[in-house]
Amino acid sequence: MARELLNPKKDINEKSIALKDRFKALKNLPKLFKLIWNVSPVMVTGNLLLRLVRSFLPLITLYVAKLIIDEIIRLVKIDGARDMSHLWLLIGLEFGVAILSDV
Secondary structure, eight states, X not given: OHHHHHOHHHHXXXXXXXXXXXXXXXXXXXXXXXXXXXXXXXXXXXXXXXXXXXXXXXXXXXXXXXXXXXXXXXXXXXXXXXXXXXXXXXXXXXXXXXXXXXX
């Protein structure tokens, strides 16, 4: 018993599920999705749409950051007065996307 207390990994490894068994468990997913769909199709559709939107947020963040960098480069090349309203708009958009990705 003292050995088992000193070596807890042995106990965990003996109880772990084999990778083959984990893949076999995936055959239950269609039944699960059917049950969830029968409970609330609207919630399933909404959940899928929100997941799709959230998956694009990192790309949107990168694209807006690219636009910010492009705008800064454009403003640096301009001699004289600079209108920075577009830059502030892009920074606000980046801030909004960052907040949206954390919600």
